[in-house]
Amino acid sequence: MSRATKVWVTGLSLSSALGSDVDAVWRALLDHTSGIAPLDCTLPLRGYGAAVLPDVPQTLPVHERQIALTASAIAQALAHAGLEVSDPRIVPILGTSYGGHLDAPSVGSLSDWAVAAVRRVGCIRSPVTIATACSAGADAIAAGLSLLRSGVAEICVCGGADVLTLAKRLGHSRLGTLASGDLRAFDQDRDGTVLGEGAAFLVLETAHSARARGVAPLGVFSGAGASSDAASAVAPDVSGRNVVLAVQRAVENAGIALSDVSVINAHASGTAINDATEANAYGQLFGSLAEKPAVFATKGNFGHTLGATGALEAVAVLQALSKGCVPPIYRLERPLADLHLPLPIQRSISIRPGAGISTTLGFGGFNTCLVFEGVEAA
DSSP states (O other), rough: TTTTTTTTEEEEEEEEESOOOOOOHHHHHHHHHHEEEEEEOOSOOOEEEEEESSSTTTTOOHHHHHHHHHHHHHHHHHTEEOOOOOOEEEEEEEOOOTTTTTTOOOOOOOOHHHHHOOOHHTOSOOOEEEGGGGGGGHHHHHHHHHHHHTTTOEEEEEEEEOEEEHHHHHHHHHHTOOSSSOTTTTTTTTTOBOOBEEEEEEEEHHHHHHHTTOOOEEEEEEEEEEEEEOSSOOOOOOTTTHHHHHHHHHHHHHOOOOGGEEEEEEEOOHHHHHHHHHHHHHHHHHHTTTSSOEEEOOOHHHHHHHHGHHHHHHHHHHHHHHTTTEOOOOTSSSSSSOOOOOOOOSSSSEEEESEEEEEEETTTTTEEEEEEGGGGOO
């Protein structure tokens, strides 16, 4: 894969419990606002919080909700990039964890929803579909980088979408990973995650293609890296060494140094093991640096959107680089003692110029890291 091919972000979209206007959602994050609220359930759960989309009716069948959510977010991203949906150069790359399949397994394969979504939008080319648990959205974006750098594609629309379902809530409740109250990432009093639903997509384009269209970049997607724990179906390798490996690979792929990283959007699911694993990994990576990157997290605001989370967090990193600050981590009051990096506790903090990374840790040991730079790197 050649780093010589500059890959620009020329459009983006998100759909979350806090809304679907990117700038308005960013302001809500800065205001320490959460989209998590109680959601009734007829069956006993460890916790009843959830982050539900305000603009996709809960009355729709779960598979239709997945398609409608995805189609809307893709269309929004392409419109933001100034592209016609029928442009034959556009390669859609879509990620999800299970979508609606745990609750409606008879509706088809894990690719059928993606085909239906891009057809509804009006895209000509068939989608590439990725289902790597909670890393799916990030892996879809990383796949776009690979296709663009290799010359297979000029333009990709990449991201993830996932809807909240009863089976997902029951599964996490039974695993003990569901929070009894709020999602409190990196807090000593954290006790689990809170599920949500959402979607986010980036339009990735070679700089040559974007310049030919007269389009300016929103940011530069400069690298990606991945690793696998190969340790458990549901638990991470607590040593953090594979998170370290994913970040190191991403930074090397981007052609930058660890010291160039000024901000990290952490996976930060709020579970006891995951947060400790990440804190350990970031200490190994950045603990000895004179200037350490700031760490922020958005699952306390969006909920854990599973296969969409890496894509939502990619949008958040691009916003942080653009605005020069990061929002407070929701309900973080007593940080983990071994997380010695700058944290936005109860207020936003400024970040220095540099690169931003987003890390995702998926069930099954999928670790993915994406590296973005601001427009000055274009």
